Amino acid sequence: MNTRTVTSVGERAIGAIGSGFAPELGERYSQLKAEILKPEHYEALEESWKRLLTELDSEIEAIAAEGSNFIPQVEFNAIESNSNTIPDEYKKLLKERGCLIIRGVYSQEQALNWKKDFVDYLKSHPGLTGHPKGSPSNWFVHWSRTQVEARSHPRTIQLMKAVGKVYENDDPDALVDMSSQVVYPDRLRVRQPGKQVTLNLHVDSSSIERWEDPSYREVYKEIFEGEWEKWDPYQIAKRPAGVQDLYNGATNNGSTCSVFRAFQGWVALSHSKCGEGTIRFLPNMRTAIPYLLLRPFFWKDDGKLEFQSSKFPGATPGSGQLLAHDPGLFPHLKHDKSVVGIPYVNPGDFVLWHADLLHEVDRNHAGNMDSSVCFIAHTPLCPYNINTLKDSNRSFLDGSKPADFVYELQYGPCESSFEDRGQSKDVLSVDGKRALGLEKFDVDEPGLTAGQKKIRELANEALFSKE
Numbered sequence: 001m002n003t004r005t006v007t008s009v010g011e012r013a014i015g016a017i018g019s020g021f022a023p024e025l026g027e028r029y030s031q032l033k034a035e036i037l038k039p040e041h042y043e044a045l046e047e048s049w050k051r052l053l054t055e056l057d058s059e060i061e062a063i064a065a066e067g068s069n070f071i072p073q074v075e076f077n078a079i080e081s082n083s084n085t086i087p088d089e090y091k092k093l094l095k096e097r098g099c100l101i102i103r104g105v106y107s108q109e110q111a112l113n114w115k116k117d118f119v120d121y122l123k124s125h126p127g128l129t130g131h132p133k134g135s136p137s138n139w140f141v142h143w144s145r146t147q148v149e150a151r152s153h154p155r156t157i158q159l160m161k162a163v164g165k166v167y168e169n170d171d172p173d174a175l176v177d178m179s180s181q182v183v184y185p186d187r188l189r190v191r192q193p194g195k196q197v198t199l200n201l202h203v204d205s206s207s208i209e210r211w212e213d214p215s216y217r218e219v220y221k222e223i224f225e226g227e228w229e230k231w232d233p234y235q236i237a238k239r240p241a242g243v244q245d246l247y248n249g250a251t252n253n254g255s256t257c258s259v260f261r262a263f264q265g266w267v268a269l270s271h272s273k274c275g276e277g278t279i280r281f282l283p284n285m286r287t288a289i290p291y292l293l294l295r296p297f298f299w300k301d302d303g304k305l306e307f308q309s310s311k312f313p314g315a316t317p318g319s320g321q322l323l324a325h326d327p328g329l330f331p332h333l334k335h336d337k338s339v340v341g342i343p344y345v346n347p348g349d350f351v352l353w354h355a356d357l358l359h360e361v362d363r364n365h366a367g368n369m370d371s372s373v374c375f376i377a378h379t380p381l382c383p384y385n386i387n388t389l390k391d392s393n394r395s396f397l398d399g400s401k402p403a404d405f406v407y408e409l410q411y412g413p414c415e416s417s418f419e420d421r422g423q424s425k426d427v428l429s430v431d432g433k434r435a436l437g438l439e440k441f442d443v444d445e446p447g448l449t450a451g452q453k454k455i456r457e458l459a460n461e462a463l464f465s466k467e
């Protein structure tokens with residue numbers, strides 16, 4: 001059974017999905033609306049919508065007042081010296097704003113060497129290509145030495161363990177291990193000045209599935225019951241069960257993906273500032289997702305629930321969730337005020353954002369140097385991600401395309417015949433080897449919950465048991 005799906009899409013072709021037009025999806029989806037909301041909650045939902053619009057507006061004003069400074073930043077040293085835990089004040093900001101820049105995770109020299117090595121790899125294999133077609137910045141490359149090293153670097157592992165603690169787990173039996181990672185072999189961006197890229201405001205990790213899949217919908221239970229203030233985006237127990245690609249990427253536009261990510265992120269491989277081809281956030285967790293999820297029910301803007309239409313604005317089955325700039329779709333988001341570019345980043349800084357955070361990419365790159373990043377998500381070990389672990393192990397060993405990226409073969413080669421691609425010797429840590437299925441997870445580590453121990457056993461069984 002294929003239980004995989006989802007997305008993210010570091011920076012895949014999601015911008016090509018469409019514009020602000022919200023089509024009727026058909027009768028099944030209007031029925032879905034009626035299934036999601038229960039009559040006993042209708043009154044509370046209409047009241048909650050009013051409160052939500054007021055609070056959203058207030059939070060957008062707070063973002064607009066500070067601009068890029070609203071994006072929190074912390075030094076990696078401060079995490080290290082705090083028992084490898086994000087200090088409380090920054091953890092609070094990350095929870096509220098859904099994003100965090102971690103300064104100096106790697107030395108600038110290390111990050112620049114990684115970029116140089118990657119560019120050399122591209123030069124050695126001129127057939128490699130990427131997106132946009134003809135003038136790529138997001139390269140269809142998954143197993144360069146740079147990527148293999150960066151994903152497994154001891155400081156990457158250290159960072160992922162620290163950020164994994166930001167989520168709470170109220171179920172010790174939950175089959176999720178936030179301190180163990182699975183490699184999701186995403187791509188790498190080297191974007192030259194002057195290049196235009198269309199990657200409009202969107203949220204990763206699926207689209208219609210947040211409403212349609214019962215397990216995924218359960219993550220947002222409080223929102224659908226008229227109590228969005230009680231929703232906690234940082235409860236992990238229910239999240240990994242959500243099916244994030246019910247349609248297996250049916251639109252084949254590369255905007256879905258098949259892994260559960262607690263956070264998406266990248267390490268900067270260049271100096272880059274706002275307006276120079278980098279990322280922009282709507283840095284709010286508390287109200288933006290409730291707004292997105294309730295918007296299909298308040299489509300008429302009269303404050304009353306409606307179930308007749310089958311519109312789910314921005315959601316296209318088989319595609320990623322797009323929040324178009326068209327104010328007709330999401331007028332209350334006030335895109336021009338609420339979405340801000342990140343502050344200046346240096347090579348070796350890490351940018352992290354929650355799976356539910358709205359983000360986009362600078363359309364233009366007005367700088368005079370490349371804007372380069374290596375995508376590395378926080379991808380915890382859980383049943384859903386064991387599929388990814390097996391696939392990444394296969395793809396790493398033979399250099400073929402990872403499952404989510406097979407469609408790239410219509411544009412260029414895989415890396416199977418490249419002898420200079422990343423090999424086992426380039427995996428820089430034991431945890432990095434585990435994340436690629438090259439070494440067993442430690443089931444006897446002190447302090448594991450029952451669920452952590454069990455999921456490690458399941459992963460070991462899936463990777464290492466003899467048929």
Ligand SMILES: [Fe+2]
Pocket residue numbers: 008009010011202203204359
């Ligand atoms: Fe994205």
